[in-house]
Amino acid sequence: MFSHFLLLFVAWITWKAMQILRARARLAKVPGPASASLFTGNLSQLLDRQGWGFHFQIAEQYGSIVKLNWLFGSSALYVYDPLALQHILKDTATFDEMPWYLESNRLFLGPGVLGVNGRTHRRQRKMLLPVFSAKHLRGLVPVFYCVTHKLIEAISFRLQQGPADIDMLNWMSRTALELIGQTVIGHSFDPLTEDVADDYAEAVKSFTSTATCAEMMLLRQATPLARYLGPPWFRRCLVEWMPIPVIREMLHIVDTLHMGSSKILQEKKVAAVRHEVDGGKDIISILLRANNAAPEEDKLLDDELLAQMTSIIFAAMDTTSNILSRVLHLLAQHPNVQDEVRREVMIAKAHSDQLDYDELHALPFLDAVCREALRLYPSAPQTFRGTMKDGVLPLSQPIRATDGTLMTEIVVPRGTNIIVAIMASNRNKALWGEDAHEFKPERWLKPLPEALEKAGIPGVYSNLMTFLGGGRSCIGFTFSQLEMKVVLSELLANFAFELSTEKPVVWNFAGISYPSTNSESTKGELWLQVRRI
Missing domain, CATH: 1.10.630.10 (Cytochrome P450)
Structure with missing residues (x-):
């Protein structure tokens, strides 16, 4: 019984390692910050109770889709591009709740x-x-x-x-x-x-x-x-x-x-x-x-x-x-x-x-x-999704890859973790204007920016991902x-x-x-x- 479990565990580790290496190769050109830890990547920064600055920084510095380093050398995508979000939230056959999230919710609730x-x-x-x-x-x-x-x-x-x-x-x-x-x-x-x-x-x-x-x-x-x-x-x-x-x-x-x-x-x-x-x-x-x-x-x-x-x-x-x-x-x-x-x-x-x-x-x-x-x-400033099978994320605006080329879409391997950057989407200066980080209720009493109206934010409420x-x-x-x-x-x-x-x-x-x-x-x-x- 124990030997069978050990073989199963070794096979799972091998499969995960191959999946991680494949994903890293596919996402190598997507810009993002350096890893903060060999084992947890950028995850501790992403979940830091005072990590507001990290979220603002990566959104401003790298654009609407960012590669982050995840557990044990795997990769994740931090996403607030409107077109990419549409695909993530609507194509649930490819992008759905993370298995760990669903499984833990079933255990809890x-x-x-x-x-x-x-x-x-x-x-x-x-x-x-x-x-x-x-x-x-x-x-x-x-x-x-x-x-x-x-x-x-x-x-x-x-x-x-x-x-x-x-x-x-x-x-x-x-x-x-x-x-x-x-x-x-x-x-x-x-x-x-x-x-x-x-x-x-x-x-x-x-x-x-x-x-x-x-x-x-x-x-x-x-x-x-x-x-x-x-x-x-x-x-x-x-x-x-x-x-x-x-x-x-x-x-x-x-x-x-x-x-x-x-x-x-x-x-x-x-x-x-x-x-x-x-x-x-x-x-x-x-x-x-x-x-x-x-x-x-x-x-x-x-x-x-x-x-x-x-x-x-x-x-x-x-x-x-x-x-x-x-x-x-x-x-x-x-x-x-x-x-x-x-x-x-x-x-x-x-x-x-x-x-x-x-x-x-x-x-x-x-x-x-x-x-x-x-x-x-x-x-909830962010939520998570997982890639159930290989998929493609089209971008509303191209991003500059690490090799200097422009990327209009990103091939996302199965098993990639995705962070739906709710707060970053709601504060996107390209759509909301330079005052996107300021508290201005009066912005809702006049027509919203044309770029925002045309962006197609997939949220159910008022061009927001909240x-x-x-x-x-x-x-x-x-x-x-x-x-x-x-x-x-x-x-x-x-x-x-x-x-x-x-x-x-x-x-x-x-x-x-x-x-x-x-x-x-x-x-x-x-x-x-x-x-x-």
């Missing part, structure tokens, strides 16, 4: 939309897309306001003695979690009136930071090998035996999420008949009803339904809370912008204290502020926008935000970027001085 591909992925998206339609979201607006009003009361209580420094990331995280709980699964995680010790809620809040930390991202790349290590019970024993703190923490989080989600799903299924009568409006109730009515070949199995719950919670939690925190930080840095958007909100609320779905989306400057924050600071595009675009981007606008409009109608004089803000580059008080800290926090209007 189950066989949901974030952990499957091919026909299974298309079938799951087909069931999920209608659930996030504007029609259903309109019915959730009162729930958004109910939760947000509790947030206003909680912050007001802390300002009884006057202006105070408040950790707004903490409150945005708690609010996002409660909004997800009530609108997605019909479950209250946090009443926002007091600190509540809830293992399930803590697991939800801890999942993203643990799953996307640099150490775990490196470990996740070995997960495709797990299937060769015996049956699931044996693999579980191996994981429990590993003396690596981040793995032990991840195991606890995954177990807690699974138990909590299983309990809630069973309650939902028991209540399904009653919901047919009274019409539960949360997303999972709607999904269960749609699933019951779907043709047999389209129905989601129980483990898929469970995985959708956990996947949606994960995808919507830190992404929205962190971009809300980013907007508040930007408004504190630009008080004139804060005053202008507040003025717009207050004029609208003079006619209707609780703005409905259409009234919120009819506020042009609030919309511009949200778009500009999403452009400059996407919660919510991706193609078959793996973010299903909940309309949900996210609605959440941002409800929370921001209510916060700005009640409070003013200024930079803290005591606690600085440092933003960390990560799977989902987050703020802390210094570059050494991994604890997410954003302290702003808050006063009542």
Whole structure:
């Protein structure tokens, strides 16, 4: 048994080595930075929590497609050329999620939309897309306001003695979690009136930071090998035996999420008949009803339904809370912008204290502020793809090869890692202009640059890559926008935000970027001085 495994391992190493050498030869002419490490290449720079400068530098210095050095001498492509992105996101037979990403997501979240591909992925998206339609979201607006009003009361209580420094990331995280709980699964995680010790809620809040930390991202790349290590019970024993703190923490989080989600799903299924009568409006109730009515070949199995719950919670939690925190930080840095958007909100609320779905989306400057924050600071600055077979990436603009020739397309060998450079695309000076790195909400109140409109950025939202595009675009981007606008409009109608004089803000580059008080800290926090209007 051991000798067979050893032979298999040697064969896999040999095959990988040949694949690496072949890929390096094919991509030798693509310009890029020198390797920083024999074993990890440029990966540590790419994932460095303070690696913003590295990303800006390679985008500016090498252009819209850059060769990076990857693990053990392999190569990767850092891409933000619009035409190349179109092919990467639309040709999923050639360019798809990395095997390690899918495999690790299946281990963490189950066989949901974030952990499957091919026909299974298309079938799951087909069931999920209608659930996030504007029609259903309109019915959730009162729930958004109910939760947000509790947030206003909680912050007001802390300002009884006057202006105070408040950790707004903490409150945005708690609010996002409660909004997800009530609108997605019909479950209250946090009443926002007091600190509540809830293992399930803590697991939800801890999942993203643990799953996307640099150490775990490196470990996740070995997960495709797990299937060769015996049956699931044996693999579980191996994981429990590993003396690596981040793995032990991840195991606890995954177990807690699974138990909590299983309990809630069973309650939902028991209540399904009653919901047919009274019409539960949360997303999972709607999904269960749609699933019951779907043709047999389209129905989601129980483990898929469970995985959708956990996947949606994960995808919507830190992404929205962190971009809300980013907007508040930007408004504190630009008080004139804060005053202008507040003025717009207050004029609208003079006619209707609780703005409905259409009234919120009819506020042009609030919309511009949200778009500009999403452009400059996407919660996930990059994502990854793998080349499933040899492919070709055409370029919208030629690049200068290392031998001085011009390249109009790049032959990409099978097995090449691809970084979809979301932030670099959103800040492309060739399309957005020389002020592409500046926070200017007013750019959205006039026609966008002609070069941008003609570029064909494949994102699903406003010429941006923030919510991706193609078959793996973010299903909940309309949900996210609605959440941002409800929370921001209510916060700005009640409070003013200024930079803290005591606690600085440092933003960390990560799977989902987050703020802390210094570059050494991994604890997410954003302290702003808050006063009542």
